[in-house]
Amino acid sequence: MMKKNIDYYMGLNYPVAIERISEEDGGGFFASIPLLPGCMSDGGTLEEAYDNIEDAKKEWLMSMLERKMNIPEPADQEEFSGKFLVRLPKSLHRTLAQISKREGVSLNQYVASALAYSAGQKA
Known part of the structure; x- marks a missing residue:
C-alpha cells in the first residue's frame, strides 16, 4: 500500500479556484483550494496567485500530516x-x-x- 506522505498529496489534482480581487480591495487574484478548508493565498497576477496557492497547499498539507489529521482527496481519486x-x-x-x-x-x-x-x- 502506498504511503500517503507529502509527495503523495502534492501529486493529487486538487481543483484550484481563482477569483479577481477588485481594485478597491487592492487588485490581483485570490486563490483557494475548496477541498482544503482555509487553504488560500493571493497574488498580483494569475501566475503568482497559482504559484502561491501551490506553496500554501504544501504548508497546509504538511500541517495536517504533522497533526495526523484527515486530509480530503479530490473526487477523481475515489473509487x-x-x-x-x-x-x-x-x-x-x-x-x-x-x-x-x-x-x-x-x-x-x-x-x-x-x-x-x-x-x-x-x-
Missing part, C-alpha cells in the same frame, strides 16, 4: 462501483424499456449508452 439506483416515473421507465427492446439490448445497457452519449455531448 466508484459503477452502480447507482435511480428512481424515475413509471412512464419514463416504460419508454426506456420499449426503446431498449426495439434496439435489442438490455435496459441497463441502453440507459448506460444514453448516459454516456449525453455526458459526451456536455464535455
Whole structure:
C-alpha cells in the first residue's frame, strides 16, 4: 500500500479556484483550494496567485500530516462501483424499456449508452 506522505498529496489534482480581487480591495487574484478548508493565498497576477496557492497547499498539507489529521482527496481519486439506483416515473421507465427492446439490448445497457452519449455531448 502506498504511503500517503507529502509527495503523495502534492501529486493529487486538487481543483484550484481563482477569483479577481477588485481594485478597491487592492487588485490581483485570490486563490483557494475548496477541498482544503482555509487553504488560500493571493497574488498580483494569475501566475503568482497559482504559484502561491501551490506553496500554501504544501504548508497546509504538511500541517495536517504533522497533526495526523484527515486530509480530503479530490473526487477523481475515489473509487466508484459503477452502480447507482435511480428512481424515475413509471412512464419514463416504460419508454426506456420499449426503446431498449426495439434496439435489442438490455435496459441497463441502453440507459448506460444514453448516459454516456449525453455526458459526451456536455464535455
